[in-house]
Amino acid sequence: MRLEDPMRRKSKLITVAIGVVAITGGGLLxxxxxxxxxxxxxxxxSRSLCSAAFVSNVDPGRVFREEQVPEGGMxxxxxxxxxxxNRTKREVRATIxxxxxxxxxxxxxxxxLLVADSSAIPEARGLAETSSRPTTETLPVxxxxxARIARAIERAFEDPAPNKQRNTKAVVAxxxxxxxxxxxxxxxxxxxPIWGHSLSKSLTSALVGVLVREGRLSVGQPAPIAAWQQPGDLRAAITPDQLLRMTSGLPFDERGGPVNHMTRMFFLEPDTAAYSESVPLDATPGTAWGYSNLGYQLLSRMVRDAAGGSGVEAEAYIREQLFAPLKMHTAVIETxxxxxxxxxxxVYASARDWAKLGQLYLDDGVANGHRILPDGWVEYTTKQSLDTGYGAGFWLNVKNDGVVxxxxxxxxxxxLPKDMFYARGYLGQFIxxxxxxxxxxxxxxxTHLGVGTGVGDLVAEILRSLPPTVPDQPASNQS
Structure with missing residues (x-):
């Protein structure tokens, strides 16, 4: 099935999107x-290997070989x-x-943090070392x-063929x-901590839910983006709901060649949200669906601004409101x-910590006895957006026809069952x-294009191995 790497178009761009480079006679044309x-x-x-070396603490050379080189122009x-x-300065430089x-x-x-080669690094005073935070597992084990579950997970680490490597790093159930x-x-x-890629969008959706629970944001009102408030600007009516659902009218930002809106925003622009708010619409808000990294960066700035306006304040707020209550002690969100x-x-987090985010949604927004997301947020999140298989930060299992x-x-x-919903990210990240x-x-x-993660079959086999679910019994009418 082609499902297994639904972001295969991104594979050709972000890995790293330089197919327009031709090699001739000893030079670069x-x-x-x-x-x-x-x-x-x-x-x-530079960014990927920096995070591998100093956030994940895994072999950056292996990450380069497995993540950056296998396909695309690289x-x-x-x-x-x-x-x-440079392990003394804790930085990585790259040149071609x-x-x-x-x-x-x-x-x-x-x-x-990705910066221009000679730029000063903004300080992050007031934040403790991530590695010093407690990482003791607190969930029941x-x-x-x-044996069927064990075998299913073993298969998730096996390669379909010698020249097709899955490079599975973790499976948690x-x-x-x-x-x-x-x-x-x-x-x-x-x-x-493992790079979640677009799993991060699902976490950002949860952060928007926290703002809604606190009464600091309404998803149905126009988004608080000053640059869109000029007379006659259609963008003035865009709501956080439309940004979450990718129906804002902003373009499908992973198309348009190697330097597209997504790659420009992530790798060439120092202010990702300022760039996002400058991009013209492709459609009237609310009428079309388009995969939108731009929209999620605008939502991320809303979180930053609600926290106080700086990256340090945003991190402290995210940790207090989400990471700490969920006991996601390994989680790191870069700026x-x-x-x-x-x-x-x-966002980087261990597989166990990513599973805790999934558990929050399974438990209707409650974690460790505390309501994190507003009542009804999970139902809202899993409501279908237009005629798509997408909700408000999560993918759904409701659409059998057509393709992304x-x-x-x-x-x-x-x-898998129709009520299943999921987060997914580039190179085969799934919740x-x-x-x-x-x-x-x-x-x-x-996992790169043409290999397949096998995640659907993995989950299906685990489901077959679980005891049957006992239906809820109707309440007794006895007096």
Missing amino acids: VASEGGAVLRVATGSV SYVAWALRYDI AGAFASRAAYRNGLGC AYSHD FHDGRLIAEKYAPGYGPDT DVAGTPIGASH PYWDAPWGMPQ VIVPSRRLVVVRMGM
């Missing part, structure tokens, strides 16, 4: 916007790309043919002894709030130079939530 293309490439490498210029990891330099620097508590199974690749473990959390893409525009991939997983069976499954990896 660069097409239009070639300099920007190559800065996207070095920006992607494989053609890898011979000219150099990166330097000695030029187009990018630098990413680690900051305590805020992960890695009830490991399953079912919760049933009824209990950890029933888990497995990790060498170098990864229960406390390894741009303007201090806006990169809630569209750059531009990706040519199915909307859902037909082998699969099955309310009717009280199951959450997380799969993390670095």
Whole structure:
């Protein structure tokens, strides 16, 4: 099935989107916007390897080989790309043919920041080292002894063919709030923060829910974006609901060549939200669906502004309101130079911690006895947006026809129950939530186009191995 890497179009762009570069006779012949293309490439490498080295604490060389090189333009210029990891300064620099330099620097508590090569690094005073925070597992553990579950998880780590590597890094399964199974690749473990890519959008949706619960934001009112409030600007009517549902009219931002709205925003712009608010609409708000990293960066700035306006204040707010109540002790959300959390893409957390986010939604927004999300938020989140398989920050399993525009991939997983909904991210990151069976499954990896993660079959096999669900009994009418 083509479902297994629904973001295959992104694979050709972010990995790293330099197919317009041709190699000739010992030099680089660069097409239009070639300099920007190559800065996207070095920006992607420096940031990714910085986070690998100093957030995840995994082998950055292996991450480079598995994440950056396998496909797209990078494989053609890898011979000219150099990166330097400075563990004393905790930063990574990358160049192509000695030029187009990018630098990413680690900051305590805020992960890695992509900056211009000679720019000063904004301080992150007031944040403790992420690695010093407690990581003791607090959820109940009830490991399953079912051999079928064990075998299903083993298969998730197997490669379909010698030349098709899944690079699965972690699988975690919760049933009824209990950890029933888990497995990790060498170098990864229960406390390894793993890049969630667009799982981050689902977490950002939860943060918007927190603002709604506090009465600080209404999803149905026009979004608080000053730049859109000019007379006659159609964007003035865009709501946070439309941004969450990707129906704002902003363009499908992962199309348009190697330097598109997504890659420009992430790798070339110091203020991601300012860039996002400058992008013209492709459609009248509320009439069309388009995958939107831009919209989620605008939502992320709303979180930052509600927290006080700085990256440090935003991190403290996110930790207090979400990470701490969920006991997501490994979680890190990176920012741009303007201090806006990169809630569209750059959250790192262990597979167990990602599963805790899924458990929050399985438990209707309540964690450890405390309401985190407003009453009814999960139902709101899983309401279908237009004629799509998308809700408000999560993918749904309600649409059997058609494909995701531009990706040519199915909307859902037909082998799983209709009430299933899920978060998914580039290179095969998944949080699969099955309310009717009280199951959450997380799969993390670095799986490229044409390989397939097998996540739908993995979850289906786990479901077949669980005891049948007992239907709720009607309340007694006895006096």
